[in-house]
Amino acid sequence: MLPFIRSDLDKLRAYKPHPGSNTSQSIDRLDTNESPYNLPSELKQKLAWTYQEVIESNRYPDAGHDELKAKIAEYVNQSAHTNITGANISVGNGSDEIIRSVLIATCVGNEGSILVANPTFGVYAIFAQTLGIPVVSVERSPINFEMDLAAAQNAITQTQHPAIRVVFVVHPNSPTGNALTTDELVWLQSLPEHILVVIDEAYFEFSQNTVVSQLAARPNWLVLRTFSKAFRLAAHRVGYAIGHPEIIAALEKIRLPYNLPTFSIAAALVALQHQQLLLNVIPHLIAERVKLTHNLAQHPSLQVWESAANFIYLRLKTDFPQSVDLLHLIHEQLQASGTLVRHISGGLRITVGSPEENQRTLNHLQAALSPLIPIS
Numbered sequence: 001m002l003p004f005i006r007s008d009l010d011k012l013r014a015y016k017p018h019p020g021s022n023t024s025q026s027i028d029r030l031d032t033n034e035s036p037y038n039l040p041s042e043l044k045q046k047l048a049w050t051y052q053e054v055i056e057s058n059r060y061p062d063a064g065h066d067e068l069k070a071k072i073a074e075y076v077n078q079s080a081h082t083n084i085t086g087a088n089i090s091v092g093n094g095s096d097e098i099i100r101s102v103l104i105a106t107c108v109g110n111e112g113s114i115l116v117a118n119p120t121f122g123v124y125a126i127f128a129q130t131l132g133i134p135v136v137s138v139e140r141s142p143i144n145f146e147m148d149l150a151a152a153q154n155a156i157t158q159t160q161h162p163a164i165r166v167v168f169v170v171h172p173n174s175p176t177g178n179a180l181t182t183d184e185l186v187w188l189q190s191l192p193e194h195i196l197v198v199i200d201e202a203y204f205e206f207s208q209n210t211v212v213s214q215l216a217a218r219p220n221w222l223v224l225r226t227f228s229k230a231f232r233l234a235a236h237r238v239g240y241a242i243g244h245p246e247i248i249a250a251l252e253k254i255r256l257p258y259n260l261p262t263f264s265i266a267a268a269l270v271a272l273q274h275q276q277l278l279l280n281v282i283p284h285l286i287a288e289r290v291k292l293t294h295n296l297a298q299h300p301s302l303q304v305w306e307s308a309a310n311f312i313y314l315r316l317k318t319d320f321p322q323s324v325d326l327l328h329l330i331h332e333q334l335q336a337s338g339t340l341v342r343h344i345s346g347g348l349r350i351t352v353g354s355p356e357e358n359q360r361t362l363n364h365l366q367a368a369l370s371p372l373i374p375i376s
C-alpha cells in the first residue's frame, strides 16, 4: 500500500452495494430496496422545467436548505402530530452522509465506540471503521431477530476506552424487516443521556411506525429518514435527520457546505409537493409483499419472516446441513437468471418489486431450489 495511506485502511474494501448490478432492462434489481417505480413523467417534466427555467447552474446551491427543511418538517408533523421545525432537521447527501456526520460529531478521536445488533445495516460499522471508531456488536435472536438486550446492556456497561457513545438501530431493521419491539424501545429509553440513540427510519413510509413523537422528550435520540426508498429519489441522494436542535447544530457544523446539489434539492421539494401521488402505490407494494411472503413461505425449504418494510428476508431451513454454501449457489443462480438479491448474514434479502418482477423472483427461486426438493 502507498506509504502515506493510513495503515488501518489496508483491511477495508470500498463499499460496492451491488456487484453485477447495471442498467440493463432484463435484470430485476431487487438487491437495494429501491422503489420499482420511476418518478412519474409529469413530475420529471416539472423538474426538467425547473432546470430549464429556474436553476442557475453557475450558482452554488442553497447552503442552508431552509426551504427544504421547512417542507420536511411539515411532512414529518403530518405523520406524527409533532411540532418539528426546520431547527430540528439536518439534510444530507443521502442519509449515508448524516450517518458519517453523526460518527464524526460523536466518536472520532478515540472519544467513543458504537453499538450495533447484527444482522443490521452494514453502513454504520463500515463508516465507523473508516474513521477508526471501534464497533461493538451484539446478536439478534435467530428466531425473531429481536436484539439480545442483556448482551447490549452488558456491552454498554463493560465497554471502555472508549465507552459506547452511539447506539444504531433500524426501525424496521434491514435486512430482517422487524420493527422495534416494546422491550427494545423501553431499553433504548433507559439509556443515559450521554449515549446518542440513532433510530434509522429509512422504511417509515412502508411501516408507518415512527418514534418521532418521542423526540421532544428525548434530547439524546436522533431519527434518520431518506428520500431514496418510498419517495423514489435514490438517484438524487437526499436524506435527513430529525432531532434536538443542539444535535442538529452539531451535524450542521460537520457537513460539507454545499452537500446537496441544487437539482437534488429541487427533486426533494417536488416529491414532497406531490407526496400523495408518489406514496399512493405503497398499499400496492405492501399487498405484493404479503403475497410474495405467503408464496415463498409455501416452499418446504424456506424459512420466511414477516416484514414491515419493502423487502423480505429468508433463510434455508436448518435441516440442510450445508445451508450456507447452498445459499451461495442459489444466490448465484438467481443472479444468472436475472434476479439480483442481497446475500447477507446467512440469508437472502429480496426487495419487493413490481408484480411482474415478484412473479419472476418466485419462478427463479423455485428453479434454483428445485434440486433441494426430495424426489418422491
Ligand SMILES: *Cc1c(COP(=O)(O)O)cnc(C)c1O
Pocket (backbone or CB within 6 Å): 033, 093, 094, 095, 096, 097, 121, 170, 174, 200, 202, 225, 226, 227, 228, 229, 234, 237, 238, 239
Ligand atoms: C436505504 C437505507 C438508507 C438510505 O440511505 P441513503 O443514503 O439515504 O440512500 C439508510 N438506512 C438504511 C437502513 C437503509 O436501508
